[in-house]
Amino acid sequence: PTPATYRQGVVSATKSQPSTSSSFANITSGGRLADLRATLLLKVENRDQLSQQTAEAMKIAYSFSGYVVTARVKAPSRGVATSYLELKVPAASSQEALIKISSLGKILSQDISLKDLKTIVTSQSTQILGLRHEIASLRKSLTDPSLSTQARSQLQAKLDRAKAKLGPLRVTHQQTIRRGRLATITVTFTTGDLPKIAAKPSRIHKAIDRAWNGLSSEISWAAIALIVASPFLLLAALLALLVRSRRRREERRLLEQ
Numbered sequence: 001p002t003p004a005t006y007r008q009g010v011v012s013a014t015k016s017q018p019s020t021s022s023s024f025a026n027i028t029s030g031g032r033l034a035d036l037r038a039t040l041l042l043k044v045e046n047r048d049q050l051s052q053q054t055a056e057a058m059k060i061a062y063s064f065s066g067y068v069v070t071a072r073v074k075a076p077s078r079g080v081a082t083s084y085l086e087l088k089v090p091a092a093s094s095q096e097a098l099i100k101i102s103s104l105g106k107i108l109s110q111d112i113s114l115k116d117l118k119t120i121v122t123s124q125s126t127q128i129l130g131l132r133h134e135i136a137s138l139r140k141s142l143t144d145p146s147l148s149t150q151a152r153s154q155l156q157a158k159l160d161r162a163k164a165k166l167g168p169l170r171v172t173h174q175q176t177i178r179r180g181r182l183a184t185i186t187v188t189f190t191t192g193d194l195p196k197i198a199a200k201p202s203r204i205h206k207a208i209d210r211a212w213n214g215l216s217s218e219i220s221w222a223a224i225a226l227i228v229a230s231p232f233l234l235l236a237a238l239l240a241l242l243v244r245s246r247r248r249r250e251e252r253r254l255l256e257q
Helices: 047-063 091-102 118-142 149-181 203-256
Strands: 005-008 034-043 067-074 082-090 106-116 182-190
Touching: 034 091, 047 067, 047 082, 047 091, 047 182, 082 091, 091 106, 091 182, 118 149
Parallel strands: 034 182
Antiparallel strands: 005 106, 034 106, 067 082, 082 182
């Protein structure tokens, strides 16, 4: 079967906040292997509540036999304080854990995805089984006493390559199964609000911006031309003054005569 993906979009605080039970409905893996990931952004009232709710989220994960992967707190002397948690909980308990964690603050945003891992696990199992058969066959062939040195060397090289593939593949297989059995819940607590999204400019504003940019470009080129030409203009002005001064001296000389 084709891997199925379920995704619940981001819910903004500008919209009406959904009820917790309906918000996280039908997100569990239903007993099948699936990669479940949930990201929550929760607002709390102050720094004290930030610390309390961060600790409470950890306790909730522990209560479902989960654990904390990452925990970070950023609380400057001024401004917005935040804490970040990455939690792992059993997939079978993910819905209940999310409901409890989401109740620790006001939901500003949430993003939940569920990707089926059955096809991936099946493909990995098939490859592992094939490599095991190949290794068993090669080992049996190497027990043949009539093999030449060259043939034995070639079989041994194939056996080494098969073993080298099998080890990492088994590790990846176990990691995939672990992903399907444990859900990842990322929680960020904050004392601030979501940043306001800038309004999309209208056609009139875009036209004005283009006209202003064009005008600014022309002004810039004019300023550059003026800067480049300024030494020549100054020299021309000095020459004009010298010529004018010389004419006045000649006129005075003629009048005196």
